[in-house]
Amino acid sequence: MLSSALQILAFGLALLGVLGSTVATLSPNWKVSADMGANIMTAVSQMRGLWMDCTWYTTGVFSCSLKHSVLALPAHLQAARTAMVLCCMAGSMGLCLAALGLKCTRWGGGRRAKAHTAVAAGGCFVAAGVLCLVPAAWFTGEVIATFLDASVPDSGKYEPGGAVYVTFVSAGFLLAAGVLLCMSCPGDGSSPHHDYCVSSSAAANAADLEKLRHREKEEREREEEKKKEERKREEEKKKEEREREEEKKKKKEREEEVKEKKREKEKEEEEEEEEKRRIQQQEQERKKKKKATTAVDSAPAREREKKYHSPSRLLPSSSLKGRYSLQDYV
Numbered sequence: 543m544l545s546s547a548l549q550i551l552a553f554g555l556a557l558l559g560v561l562g563s564t565v566a567t568l569s570p571n572w573k574v575s576a577d578m579g580a581n582i583m584t585a586v587s588q589m590r591g592l593w594m595d596c597t598w599y600t601t602g603v604f605s606c607s608l609k610h611s612v613l614a615l616p617a618h619l620q621a622a623r624t625a626m627v628l629c630c631m632a633g634s635m636g637l638c639l640a641a642l643g644l645k646c647t648r649w650g651g652g653r654r655a656k657a658h659t660a661v662a663a664g665g666c667f668v669a670a671g672v673l674c675l676v677p678a679a680w681f682t683g684e685v686i687a688t689f690l691d692a693s694v695p696d697s698g699k700y701e702p703g704g705a706v707y708v709t710f711v712s713a714g715f716l717l718a719a720g721v722l723l724c725m726s727c728p729g730d731g732s733s734p735h736h737d738y739c740v741s742s743s744a745a746a747n748a749a750d751l752e753k754l755r756h757r758e759k760e761e762r763e764r765e766e767e768k769k770k771e772e773r774k775r776e777e778e779k780k781k782e783e784r785e786r787e788e789e790k791k792k793k794k795e796r797e798e799e800v801k802e803k804k805r806e807k808e809k810e811e812e813e814e815e816e817e818k819r820r821i822q823q824q825e826q827e828r829k830k831k832k833k834a835t836t837a838v839d840s841a842p843a844r845e846r847e848k849k850y851h852s853p854s855r856l857l858p859s860s861s862l863k864g865r866y867s868l869q870d871y872v
């Protein structure tokens with residue numbers, strides 16, 4: 543219970559430290575000058591930060607200008623930029639790991655995995671605190687050395703601004719959070735099955751150890767049950783996939799059978815049509831042959847009729863021409 547409270551406290555301090563370091567990184571008041579001139583348009587206050595320089599005038603005008611050139615900046619300013627960006631990144635990573643390693647959360651794996659994750663988060667917070675503390679101290683030393691230099695005019699002297707103090711406080715929060723997280727889960731190498739983070743007094747009590755072992759067994763059983771359930775689900779999914787594949791294959795086979803039947807029907811219909819056409823052609827040929835034969839047979843009969851009914855045969859001979867007329871002959 544104590545280790546859980548320490549972890550929650552460490553997480554809160556780390557969150558404040560990350561927010562403070564982010565705000566300090568973006569703030570323009572790392573060093574401030576407060577020189578007032580006699581002219582109404584003179585500057586009341588000048589602030590210089592890591593990324594921009596801002597100026598306040600007596601008229602209430604507030605103007606800022608970005609520092610576009612990186613190589614023209616002094617060494618301590620370039621180092622402060624890099625260190626503060628790395629500090630924010632390390633702190634954010636530590637927050638993600640700490641959210642997984644807290645005992646009061648359900649995600650992040652077993653107790654042993656949570657303990658390792660919490661220690662890793664503590665290391666990230668310590669690294670972020672060091673990265674936040676070093677540029678703040680270096681920047682402050684440069685500002686103080688310039689302020690104490692007699693060769694620098696009064697208009698060019700600056701004092702440490704509020705962002706520097708925020709940086710120091712944030713570094714303290716991050717270092718404290720990292721130490722607390724690392725101390726909340728010291729680990730116990732005496733037994734490989736000891737997954738809980740306990741203090742020395744709790745580890746010395748046999749009853750507590752028995753309870754812890756019993757809890758460990760329960761957790762292992764639960765994990766095994768979960769694994770079995772997952773395996774069953776995977777097997778069921780595989781079976782369903784196989785059934786779906788078999789159904790798809792059957793559907794394809796049915797479709798192919800239907801297509802084959804259609805093709806066979808089409809072939810049969812085509813054959814029937816060809817047979818009908820062939821029969822029709824044969825009938826037409828037979829009819830033509832019949833007509834030709836009937837025409838050939840009827841030709842001599844017609845010729846006979848023509849000869850029989852011809853006018854030369856009906857007319858009388860020349861000897862009877864004077865006596866009889868054609869009308870009398872008929």
